[in-house]
Amino acid sequence: MNSQIYKGETTHCRHMPRKHAFKYRMFWMGIDLDELPSLDRNLSAFGYNRSALVSIYDLDYGGPGEGDLNSRIRKILNREGVHEPIDRIKLMTIPRIAGYVFNPVSFYLCTDPDGSIRILIAEVRNTFGEMHHYVTKLENIDPGSSENLQCTIPKKFYVSPFLRVDGEYKVRLRQAENEFSISISLFEENKCVLSASMMGEGKELNTKNLNLALLRFPFFALTIMTRIHLQALKLFFARGLRMSEKPAPSHPSTVPASHIPWWMRLRTALVRSAAHRRPPLNPDSQSIIPTKDSQ
Numbered sequence: 001m002n003s004q005i006y007k008g009e010t011t012h013c014r015h016m017p018r019k020h021a022f023k024y025r026m027f028w029m030g031i032d033l034d035e036l037p038s039l040d041r042n043l044s045a046f047g048y049n050r051s052a053l054v055s056i057y058d059l060d061y062g063g064p065g066e067g068d069l070n071s072r073i074r075k076i077l078n079r080e081g082v083h084e085p086i087d088r089i090k091l092m093t094i095p096r097i098a099g100y101v102f103n104p105v106s107f108y109l110c111t112d113p114d115g116s117i118r119i120l121i122a123e124v125r126n127t128f129g130e131m132h133h134y135v136t137k138l139e140n141i142d143p144g145s146s147e148n149l150q151c152t153i154p155k156k157f158y159v160s161p162f163l164r165v166d167g168e169y170k171v172r173l174r175q176a177e178n179e180f181s182i183s184i185s186l187f188e189e190n191k192c193v194l195s196a197s198m199m200g201e202g203k204e205l206n207t208k209n210l211n212l213a214l215l216r217f218p219f220f221a222l223t224i225m226t227r228i229h230l231q232a233l234k235l236f237f238a239r240g241l242r243m244s245e246k247p248a249p250s251h252p253s254t255v256p257a258s259h260i261p262w263w264m265r266l267r268t269a270l271v272r273s274a275a276h277r278r279p280p281l282n283p284d285s286q287s288i289i290p291t292k293d294s295q
Helices: 033-042 069-079 207-216 220-238 262-275
Strands: 004-014 020-032 046-048 054-056 088-093 105-111 117-125 131-137 148-154 168-175 179-188 191-204
Touching (some): 004 207, 020 033, 069 088
Antiparallel strands (some): 004 020, 004 191, 020 088, 088 105, 105 117, 117 131, 148 168
16 A cells, blocks of 8 residues: 555744744645545545545545546646656545545645656645646756655645735655655745645554544544634734735636635625725734644
């Protein structure tokens, strides 16, 4: 089995115009898409396209289209002009837990027949129900090593009312046998505005390791959306950052929201209103607010 389960942490640090940082512990899965049917048969708590304590559904990933997830991701590669042979695709993602899932970003590591990662797909979601796929080739940082990789990606997708749509991401990735780390720095006008990373140690994805992760992080998936909104409130009220209104999606690689519930419409209206107001508290505060995982 190539699939693994990872335990580690994620960190976020805003550098401009106000400093703000937080980190928390997390777990995620690194799933070889070819192994999904086998994982469904062999893991008692895991389901593929069916209800289970932990599950992966094709409809949660890849955007609309026919076929299973593996075939739809390969169609995205073809659409983006990737013609070199891709042997395996490994999905780094937080699964559904008790039926709930929200991934701000999932990564697809696309390897050639020699096992080297050649292509990275970053599947980014915002809290307005939209999805965007960034497809990019990776370059080796260290000559003679395929473990340390990097790329630069032009930003084309609205992810936060506190960030512009333009800019560029500088990405560094390390994938070794039992460890994975990725760091992303957002630059606007050649200045680093935000940096984020996730890193962890991987173990075999089996029933024992999955159950241990669930015991340690029983409510992890449910807390992601809560954390996002709590940090947004801190940025607006405590750090005095202005909001920007969400534009209508226009890039061909952006998948619009398929369903907009009432609470999402309400939040969109609140962001639109806040975008035209001055932040309520002291905009000169520069200290970093660290937030530790409560689990």
